[in-house]
Amino acid sequence: NAGVTQTPKFQVLKTGQSMTLQCAQDMNHNSMYWYRQDPGMGLRLIYYSASEGTTDKGEVPNGYNVSRLNKREFSLRLESAAPSQTSVYFCAGTGGVSGANVLTFGAGSRLTVL
Amino acid sequence: GNSVTQMEGPVTLSEEAFLTINCTYTATGYPSLFWYVQYPGEGLQLLLKATKADDKGSNKGFEATYRKETTSFHLEKGSVQVSDSAVYFCALRGVQGAQKLVFGQGTRLTINP
Numbered sequence: 001n002a003g004v005t006q007t008p009k010f011q012v013l014k015t016g017q018s019m020t021l022q023c024a025q026d027m028n029h030n031s032m033y034w035y036r037q038d039p040g041m042g043l044r045l046i047y048y049s050a051s052e053g054t055t056d057k058g059e060v061p062n063g064y065n066v067s068r069l070n071k072r073e074f075s076l077r078l079e080s081a082a083p084s085q086t087s088v089y090f091c092a093g094t095g096g097v098s099g100a101n102v103l104t105f106g107a108g109s110r111l112t113v114l
Numbered sequence: 115g116n117s118v119t120q121m122e123g124p125v126t127l128s129e130e131a132f133l134t135i136n137c138t139y140t141a142t143g144y145p146s147l148f149w150y151v152q153y154p155g156e157g158l159q160l161l162l163k164a165t166k167a168d169d170k171g172s173n174k175g176f177e178a179t180y181r182k183e184t185t186s187f188h189l190e191k192g193s194v195q196v197s198d199s200a201v202y203f204c205a206l207r208g209v210q211g212a213q214k215l216v217f218g219q220g221t222r223l224t225i226n227p
Contacts (some may be wrong), residue, residue, distance in 0.1 A: 045215075101146050101148075102148075102160050105157030
């Protein structure tokens with residue numbers, strides 16, 4: 001099925017552990033994004049990639065790194081997880097099938113840091 | 115910078131009630147405006163959009179009109195259903211450096227039968 005696929009859907013980490021959230025899309029998106037969703041805060045942009053080979057910081061980049069591996073894949077890495085990074089993470093893309101203005105989201109990855 | 119302010123929730127209504135969720139924005143020029151909906155356990159999905167002043171976006175019985183004079187994009191539905199229970203997000207995409215959407219904080223809507 002065409003769309004944005006995130007893995008894993010759930011993850012529990014201990015403080016200081018590292019992990020990578022994977023995102024892959026088959027909608028020919030040019031731009032891809034990572035958001036985090038926290039209660040009462042809406043969605044906040046962590047990093048984005050306007051096109052293959054480029055990445056830029058969003059509103060809350062501290063503690064994260066990203067890699068735009070190719071046009072299809074955009075991963076988010078936590079090098080040393082902290083409890084403040086407990087959140088639901090969403091990958092999204094624009095362009096291609098969606099059109100330039102419309103974000104298509106993955107189903108989300110719920111991360112808990114103990 | 116650009117920003118979006120939504121009415122705070124949660125909002126609880128009875129089935130067939132009239133719904134309004136307020137959204138106002140701050141931006142230069144003429145941004146594009148969006149409403150996204152998030153059903154339980156899912157990612158956000160586009161509900162409707164408007165790209166210029168006085169445009170009306172509509173979908174699934176929901177409507178919102180782009181009001182430049184009041185910098186608003188309020189979401190309305192004449193008769194809500196239990197299946198409309200979800201979290202609704204207002205968002206804008208600015209006209210400069212326009213790679214990123216800015217979201218409001220979301221409004222949780224619960225419809226009781």
